Amino acid sequence: MAQIVLNDVRKMYGNVEAIKGVSLQIADGELVVLVGPSGCGKSTLLRMIAGLESISGGEISIGNRVVNDLEPSERDIAMVFQNYALYPHMTVRQNLAYGLKNRNTPKDEIDRRIEQAAKALEIEQFLERKPRQLSGGQRQRVAMGRAIVREPAAYLFDEPLSNLDAKLRVQMRVEIKRLQRSLATTSVYVTHDQMEAMTLADRLVVLNAGRIEQVGTPIELYERPATTFVATFIGSPSMNLLAIPTSSGNWSMTQTAAVPAAAATLGIRPEDLHLIADAPQAEAFTASVKVAAVELVGAESYVHGILADGSAIVFRVAGRSRIEMDDVVQIGAKAADLHFFNASGARID
Numbered sequence: 001m002a003q004i005v006l007n008d009v010r011k012m013y014g015n016v017e018a019i020k021g022v023s024l025q026i027a028d029g030e031l032v033v034l035v036g037p038s039g040c041g042k043s044t045l046l047r048m049i050a051g052l053e054s055i056s057g058g059e060i061s062i063g064n065r066v067v068n069d070l071e072p073s074e075r076d077i078a079m080v081f082q083n084y085a086l087y088p089h090m091t092v093r094q095n096l097a098y099g100l101k102n103r104n105t106p107k108d109e110i111d112r113r114i115e116q117a118a119k120a121l122e123i124e125q126f127l128e129r130k131p132r133q134l135s136g137g138q139r140q141r142v143a144m145g146r147a148i149v150r151e152p153a154a155y156l157f158d159e160p161l162s163n164l165d166a167k168l169r170v171q172m173r174v175e176i177k178r179l180q181r182s183l184a185t186t187s188v189y190v191t192h193d194q195m196e197a198m199t200l201a202d203r204l205v206v207l208n209a210g211r212i213e214q215v216g217t218p219i220e221l222y223e224r225p226a227t228t229f230v231a232t233f234i235g236s237p238s239m240n241l242l243a244i245p246t247s248s249g250n251w252s253m254t255q256t257a258a259v260p261a262a263a264a265t266l267g268i269r270p271e272d273l274h275l276i277a278d279a280p281q282a283e284a285f286t287a288s289v290k291v292a293a294v295e296l297v298g299a300e301s302y303v304h305g306i307l308a309d310g311s312a313i314v315f316r317v318a319g320r321s322r323i324e325m326d327d328v329v330q331i332g333a334k335a336a337d338l339h340f341f342n343a344s345g346a347r348i349d
């Protein structure tokens, strides 16, 4: 059980600053997800917490103990990677026991922990098998089992599900969440997948080019993104961003929309736009859209359209759309669903 505190943490690779001063407090038992595009520094930050990467500046503490100069083995953490690297010649049981034997854990205790982990992960029936006799998902579970039996103060996950197919990824995501809840062990989970991040996290940390863009619960980031970066990164399809002021005849805002003086960008989520004919009401935003493509994704469709100035906009319609390519339709949004950002991309409230 431990909280993890990062204070102005930095990482230099030669002259390049990969992590540019990150401060973050992770509470005991919390599941925090670091999310951001490839190359933003997620793995570097996680590896610094683990002790696999040196710290160029700042301080990291785990459970009230500064760990900057401690070896990975002295930090009481367990890491789960994308490449789970089980020992192929050992059975599942031997794989789970290996790290504990190295630490001279008594046999009774090893058996107890393996039994408990195997039960939690539902791999009891595979304990005598070799890794090659398991599916990808089962192997990933064993890799997680290896972390669980350590009973560490914290778990660190680096994209552990990236090698699994889409269906299994969703299933494992639910299991990790359930498991983390029941173990109540502090966890830091890295992913580039915003959907995985949204569904797993107690709190999300959005990283961009080595800096924190925003920290908050998934719903806070979805409803009130602090920057245009977060606005377009969280949510799928991405939030539409339109330049203010509009070119004439492109789209318009009525009196119900209070546009802040400093606003340079208007943001509207595809799911907050609707056909005006379907929902006649006082609109804050209206636009005339020429339809370029319609994507049916099951329970809903996404319509990709073009505004009068040629800029693109996406909006959602429920169910199977009757809209077709080259149709011209009117869409609108309510005042409460408009997001405004200044010229540097910061949210204006």
Ligand SMILES: Nc1ncnc2c1ncn2[C@@H]1O[C@H](COP(=O)(O)OP(=O)(O)O)[C@@H](O)[C@H]1O
Binding pocket: 013, 018, 036, 037, 038, 039, 040, 041, 042, 043, 044, 045
């Ligand atoms: N060992 C290294 N030497 C030099 N640059 C590195 C090294 N590891 C990572 N980087 C750079 O640091 C940045 C962050 O990398 P990384 O933490 O792996 O990103 P992410 O995990 O978010 O994809 C990238 O620009 C990457 O090229």
Ligand SMILES: [Mg+2]
Binding pocket: 042, 043, 044
């Ligand atoms: Mg990475």
